Amino acid sequence: MSRQNLKRFTQPVGVTLDRFIEKDRSRYPYATGELSQLLRDIALAAKILNRDINHSGLIGIEGVLDSENIQGESQKMLDVIADIRFSRALRIGGETCCIVSEERDEVIYTGNDDAKYVVTIDPIDGSSNVNVNISTGTVFSIFRRKSPTGTTPQQEDILQTGRHQIVGGYILYGSSTMLVYTTGYGVNGFTYEPSLGEFYLSHPQMQIPENGKIYSVNEGNFYDFDQGIRDYLDYCKQQRLSARYVGSMIADFHRNLLQGGIYLYPATQQQPQGKLRLMYECLPLAYIAEQAGGLATNGTIDILDIQPESRHQRSPMIVGSKKMVEKALEIINEK
Numbered sequence: 001m002s003r004q005n006l007k008r009f010t011q012p013v014g015v016t017l018d019r020f021i022e023k024d025r026s027r028y029p030y031a032t033g034e035l036s037q038l039l040r041d042i043a044l045a046a047k048i049l050n051r052d053i054n055h056s057g058l059i060g061i062e063g064v065l066d067s068e069n070i071q072g073e074s075q076k077m078l079d080v081i082a083d084i085r086f087s088r089a090l091r092i093g094g095e096t097c098c099i100v101s102e103e104r105d106e107v108i109y110t111g112n113d114d115a116k117y118v119v120t121i122d123p124i125d126g127s128s129n130v131n132v133n134i135s136t137g138t139v140f141s142i143f144r145r146k147s148p149t150g151t152t153p154q155q156e157d158i159l160q161t162g163r164h165q166i167v168g169g170y171i172l173y174g175s176s177t178m179l180v181y182t183t184g185y186g187v188n189g190f191t192y193e194p195s196l197g198e199f200y201l202s203h204p205q206m207q208i209p210e211n212g213k214i215y216s217v218n219e220g221n222f223y224d225f226d227q228g229i230r231d232y233l234d235y236c237k238q239q240r241l242s243a244r245y246v247g248s249m250i251a252d253f254h255r256n257l258l259q260g261g262i263y264l265y266p267a268t269q270q271q272p273q274g275k276l277r278l279m280y281e282c283l284p285l286a287y288i289a290e291q292a293g294g295l296a297t298n299g300t301i302d303i304l305d306i307q308p309e310s311r312h313q314r315s316p317m318i319v320g321s322k323k324m325v326e327k328a329l330e331i332i333n334e335k
């Protein structure tokens with residue numbers, strides 16, 4: 001073997017998520033390690049779910065169950081599996097006092113009343129896409145509880161604005177699997193190396209381009225949108241922007257984060273509050289967008305300023321490159 005070849009094999013592989021988390025901890029003078037452990041719990045569940053998704057066609061876990069979730073939507077097998085994977089990892093990890101999951105009407109009390117953190121999560125977003133081998137995601141927020149530790153978590157611990165997030169993050173199960181999150185010091189992306197079973201830092205300090213050429217929306221709903229949104233979509237076409245809509249919000253958001261673009265899920269006549277859920281779909285993406293230099297709005301106010309009233313409430317959402325979101329607001333508010 002030549003020296004050159006030897007060098008290739010002895011290069012460092014990179015910074016693991018664990019090492020990054022430990023280093024990041026030094027930013028918080030009073031950090032005692034619980035949040036780091038919580039992030040590791042999420043990463044562990046993500047690895048297990050990643051395996052389940054990759055094998056889904058072989059082990060018969062595609063398809064629909066005969067139950068519905070709180071939204072009245074039919075549950076896929078993977079919805080239930082993902083919910084179990086994440087809630088178990090968070091409960092056993094011990095750092096989460098309660099969890100709000102898209103898949104469960106009730107709050108999940110973990111029994112860890114001494115824990116400081118609350119997690120809101122959509123365990124698998126866009127799950128119907130698994131059946132057709134298209135990307136899906138997990139999306140989550142972490143809040144610090146307001147009530148004293150050692151007591152039963154309260155409503156006020158959950159219904160906090162997006163500005164109170166300690167962490168906003170997602171996992172994208174795509175052509176590679178990535179964990180992207182922010183703790184308020186920029187956005188970092190980690191790519192999963194399956195043969196080593198580790199996430200490695202691959203996208204440090206991600207920034208969304210100020211402007212972009214992509215708009216992502218379900219235009220099949222065009223005639224159910226308000227006139228302002230229709231006008232903005234006409235503008236996108238006049239500008240010859242490219243339309244890209246995976247139907248998995250994390251995939252659409254991630255592409256726009258890397259390349260510049262705007263994602264919209266506006267109110268429709270049938271769903272005046274839009275489709276997406278504020279606490280575990282809109283808030284984490286809004287926090288990441290803001291930390292990456294982008295913007296997120298419901299058409300009136302910043303997503304991060306909405307005071308939640310119920311844990312499964314929905315919100316219209318427009319998120320992405322700053323200038324694109326500002327332009328959308330300008331056109332929408334002309335009406």
Ligand code: AHM
Pocket residue numbers: 073122124125126127128218247248249250275
């Ligand atoms: P889900 O949580 O039931 O999977 O719904 C959320 C998903 C988003 O990922 C996606 O952008 C959107 O719903 C697609 O909805 P539609 O089919 O109405 O365009």
Ligand code: MG
Pocket residue numbers: 102122124125126281
């Ligand atoms: Mg969802």
